[in-house]
Amino acid sequence: xxxxxxxxxxxxxxxxxxxxxxxxxxxxxxxxxxxxxxxxxxxxxxxxxxxxxxxxxxxxxxxxxxxxxxxxxxxxxxxxxxxxxxxxxxxxxxxxxxxxxxxxxxxxxxxxxxxxxxxxxxxxxxxxxxxxxxxxxxxxxxxxxxxxxxxxxxxxxx
Amino acid sequence: xxxxxxxxxxxxxxxxxxxxxxxxxxxxxxxxxxxxxxxxxxxxxxxxxxxxxxxxxxxxxxxxxxxxxxxxxxxxxxxxxxxxxxxxxxxxxxxxxxxxxxxxxxxxxxxxxxxxxxxxxxxxxxxxxxxxxxxxxxxxxxxxxxxxxxxxxxxxxx
DNA sequence: GCATTAGTACTCGGATACGAATTGTCCGAGTACGCCAGG
DNA sequence: CCTGGCGTACTCGGACAATTCGTATCCGAGTACTAATGC
Numbered sequence: 001x002x003x004x005x006x007x008x009x010x011x012x013x014x015x016x017x018x019x020x021x022x023x024x025x026x027x028x029x030x031x032x033x034x035x036x037x038x039x040x041x042x043x044x045x046x047x048x049x050x051x052x053x054x055x056x057x058x059x060x061x062x063x064x065x066x067x068x069x070x071x072x073x074x075x076x077x078x079x080x081x082x083x084x085x086x087x088x089x090x091x092x093x094x095x096x097x098x099x100x101x102x103x104x105x106x107x108x109x110x111x112x113x114x115x116x117x118x119x120x121x122x123x124x125x126x127x128x129x130x131x132x133x134x135x136x137x138x139x140x141x142x143x144x145x146x147x148x149x150x151x152x153x154x155x156x157x158x
Numbered sequence: 159x160x161x162x163x164x165x166x167x168x169x170x171x172x173x174x175x176x177x178x179x180x181x182x183x184x185x186x187x188x189x190x191x192x193x194x195x196x197x198x199x200x201x202x203x204x205x206x207x208x209x210x211x212x213x214x215x216x217x218x219x220x221x222x223x224x225x226x227x228x229x230x231x232x233x234x235x236x237x238x239x240x241x242x243x244x245x246x247x248x249x250x251x252x253x254x255x256x257x258x259x260x261x262x263x264x265x266x267x268x269x270x271x272x273x274x275x276x277x278x279x280x281x282x283x284x285x286x287x288x289x290x291x292x293x294x295x296x297x298x299x300x301x302x303x304x305x306x307x308x309x310x311x312x313x314x315x316x
Numbered sequence: 317g318c319a320t321t322a323g324t325a326c327t328c329g330g331a332t333a334c335g336a337a338t339t340g341t342c343c344g345a346g347t348a349c350g351c352c353a354g355g
Numbered sequence: 356c357c358t359g360g361c362g363t364a365c366t367c368g369g370a371c372a373a374t375t376c377g378t379a380t381c382c383g384a385g386t387a388c389t390a391a392t393g394c
Contacts, residue, residue, distance in 0.1 A: 001245040002377065009270045010251055025327070034255035038380050045329070057327040058386040074273055087159045093168060097192030099304055111296035112167045115232055119284035126277035138269035146257055160338070183366070196341050203368070215366040216348035 004043040004081045007035055012077055016069040016136045017148035023062035024151035032150050043081060050080030069133035075124055088116035162201040162239045165193055170235055174227040174294045175306035181220035182309035190308050201239060208238030227291035233282055246274035
């Protein structure tokens with residue numbers, strides 16, 4: 001799985017600590033976690049396209065949550081980076097080769113694919129049950145405040 | 159996810175139709191599904207290393223199941239190809255950057271990682287509950303027999 | 317003192333190189349079967 | 356007819372390229388604030 005998922009989740013959680021309407025800049029986020037500033041832009045852009053974040057330019061601009069933290073699931077963030085498509089892709093190899101099954105015999109989905117899709121659904125269900133607000137509460141209060149202060153620019157040094 | 163997972167699962171299911179002690183050759187498997195013969199070798203080798211299949215050389219040789227189909231889970235086959243490690247890898251970015259948390263404050267696992275690991279566990283549980291025998295039964299009997307016949311060399315043309 | 321306007325600094329966004337992992341292919345090592353020759 | 360040995364054909368296994376995806380980076384477009392200037 002892509003490493004960008006970890007970056008995106010941490011960034012979204014940190015942005016959730018800011019009061020509504022306030023934005024945190026890409027550079028601040030990158031410095032906070034020691035990430036590549038330019039590369040982080042790519043992932044944040046994906047989050048904007050997916051409707052998780054909203055971007056604004058100019059001074060005091062940056063990224064902010066598109067909705068309340070309670071209304072954003074972890075799954076949404078993950079799918080914004082990894083893509084919403086299923087991880088397993090059935091290429092219907094039963095319809096190929098010397099003993100290929102005719103399309104008429106393949107009205108039922110491939111049993112192999114069914115199992116993989118079921119596991120994929122279980123994975124998504126698990127991620128859908130946790131929101132960004134849930135995640136944010138599990139961070140020690142000290143770091144919640146420290147993150148918000150750094151994002152606002154109030155905090156110069158840790 | 160790697161495409162080899164689909165190949166491996168179909169091949170293992172097809173080998174499960176052979177009577178105990180009998181092997182199916184790599185070439186036969188590749189022709190049956192229209193796959194690349196040389197590349198399939200790589201995946202079958204992974205299955206041998208993982209203890210799912212047993213290989214034997216020489217005429218009448220090939221691959222056979224290392225255990226009964228009821229004792230091989232889908233998860234084992236998937237992990238043989240994809241690797242047993244978790245799909246999500248926490249790099250502890252909370253311990254990096256200007257506001258890095260000291261190691262002493264990180265005795266608890268990262269909340270982000272916890273959620274991802276839980277989803278990973280759900281995915282694995284789902285795959286662990288299905289065996290190769292289960293999967294084999296879900297294929298129409300006609301194709302079960304056709305696959306076995308082709309593996310034995312009895313069947314020349316579909 | 318106030319409004320206007322030009323400048324500046326800060327932000328995101330797309331286009332562009334680099335590296336690693338998956339995909340794909342080839343040739344060599346080893347083994348079991350079958351055939352042939354000798355007894 | 357039986358037995359031993361040799362050859363052949365078939366199998367897997369590891370080593371070697373090509374392509375795709377994830378990683379990493381730079382520079383340009385746009386906006387809001389600021390400050391200076393003229394009225």
